[in-house]
Amino acid sequence: METTRRKFLQSVSLLAAGIAMPVSAFSFGSSKKLRVALVGTGVRGISFWGKRLAEQYSDILEFAGLCDINPGRLEYGRRHIGVTCPTFTDFEKMIGETKPDLVIVTTKDSTHHEFIIKGMDMGCDVLTEKPLTTDEDKCQAIIDAERRSGKKLIVGFNYRWSPYNTRIKELLAENSIGKITSVDFHWYLNTYHGASYFRRWHGLKKEGGTLWVHKATHHFDLLNWWIDSEPSEVFAYGDLEHYGANGPFRGDKCRTCGHKSECDYYWDITENDHMMRLYVDHEKHDGYIRDNCLFRNEIDIYDKMSAQVKYKNNTILNYSLTTYSPFEGWRVAFNGTEGRLEAWLDIPYQKGETVDQSEMHAREMDQSGEEDKDQEPIIVHRLWKDFDTVRVAMERGGHGGGDMRLQDKMFKNPDMPDPYGRAAGLRDGVMSVLIGIAARKSIETGQPVKIRELTDLEPRTKRV
Structure with missing residues (x-):
């Protein structure tokens, strides 16, 4: 049984490093299950990293403990997940008493670093929800903690695992448009989903680091992964003029x-x-109010954002995020030396259909696993030739099918080869969040910000 435990934890380390799993790295079926502790019992914690794990992987793992500063929410979360493990309002006490193998962090963004660092220093591997953290000092502290502890950090970037996003990665890796030279990426949050951030703690810069960090880190991670390089410099504009x-x-x-x-x-x-x-x-x-007024005076984040990012491999990215769009969706276009690739999701008039915008986010977050499949196009246009339309089958629920695939890779099929390198570790988390941190600093100073000046990680021309 101890051999099984060592193999499991070795696989966690390889996953965090983005390395393909060795065959039979896990030996499931043993009575020795992975012991998991969860800190943060909000919606994401008790659903995706709570109830879904308990229902889908109970033969592999068990909850050793749950922790939250709110005892009422903690007890409701335990019942919702459907487990009988002990609950704690003191994180260190939970780790000391339950001795988990893996800590899952789903707390407020500004506190991620606290639990990541304590978890690793107390001998646990850690999985954190995005974003990794909210500023460069906390980034560096997490980097230092992983180095000294010898433990590993996994960042839950689920968007990489969506079949649609994976197909884009595959087409780019095949050099379908040659070398990527520039990218245009635009994300639109509708007046249901976008507004929700301004109701919650995310509306305060000190809690979520602005949507440059909380939301856009998803997008920046996708772009780093698609472009296959790391950012070197950021210049940005942003303002608060709607909420x-x-x-x-x-x-x-x-x-x-x-x-x-x-x-x-x-x-x-x-x-x-x-x-x-x-x-x-x-x-x-x-005192946390979930239906706060989104016009309250204390809100200090941006509701319109635009950035230009230069990558180490000389690719130029033009990015924007809108938080009060009439529809929810996104567009991306890659320009290359041999052509152009265009992709988009949920732009209603592209398909001539009417979409209930109030249900968009609920459908994306749905973890029921019910079938809701569709086909979406990717356009590949080569120089001097006509364009090709590549159609991709995809699900709508669970972040485009990414949630399920991320967890299955971690807990069910760790030895399955992944030619797309979708596993994300500490470096991926740092490089995605530093773009947002740099954008925020650029707005505040009116100057471009170099990524290498934020932490001791030197940006690489090619991701490893």
Whole structure:
């Protein structure tokens, strides 16, 4: 059984390093299961990294403990996940008493570094939700902790695992358009999903590092992976001109607001039983309000963002993020020495269909595993030739099918070769978040920011 444990942990280390798993690295079927501890029992923690793990991989792993600063939310989370493990409001006590193999961090972004560092220093490998952290000093502290502890960090970048995004990677790796020279990437958050960030703690720079970090780290990781290089310099613009103090009126929170009938953004949390029981029922413990006014004066993040990023291999990226679009979707175009590749998802008028925008995010986050498949195009246009349309079968739920594939690779098929290198470790987490950190610093200073000046990791021309 100890041999099984060592093989499992060796595989975690290889996964964190982005190395293909050796055959039979895991020996499932043993009575010795991987012991997992989860810190942070919000929606993402208790669903994707909680309930789904307990339901899908109970023969492989077991929950050793759950931790959160809110005891009410913690107990509700334990029941929702469906486990009987002990619960803790003290992280170090949980680690000391339960001795987990793997710590999963799904807390507020500004505290990720605290639990990542403590977890590794106390002898655990760590898996963290994106983003890795919120500033360059915390980045460096995490880098130092991995070096001194000898433990490994995995970053849960699920977008890489979507079949659609993987097909883009495959086409680029095949040199279908030659050497990539520039990229245009534009992400549109609709007035349902985009607005939700401004209701929550994400609306405060000190908590989420702005959406340059919390949201865009997803996009920057995809781009680093697609381009197969690392960023060297960033220049950005951004402003807050729609949400926050710009609103026509404001209230205490949606439930008690006197502007319900006239506010287009009014959201009735009382209609969602899960949200009521997870958040509203336990506000008294920590004061966290889930249906905050998105026009409150304290909001200090950006709601429109644009950046230019130069990569070490000389590729130029033009990126934008809009948080109040009438629709939710994205576009990307790669220009190469031999052609151009274009891809997009969820642009409603591209397919001439009407999409219920209020259901978009719920469908993306759905973990039920129910079939909801479609085919989406990728356009490959070579110089002097007509274009080709490559159609990709994909799911809608679970972040385009990426959630399931990420977890299956980690816990069910670790020995399956992955020619696309989708596993993400510490360096991937650092390089994705540093673009957002650099963009934020560029806006504040009006100057371009060099990535190598933020941590002691020197950007590489080619990802390894």
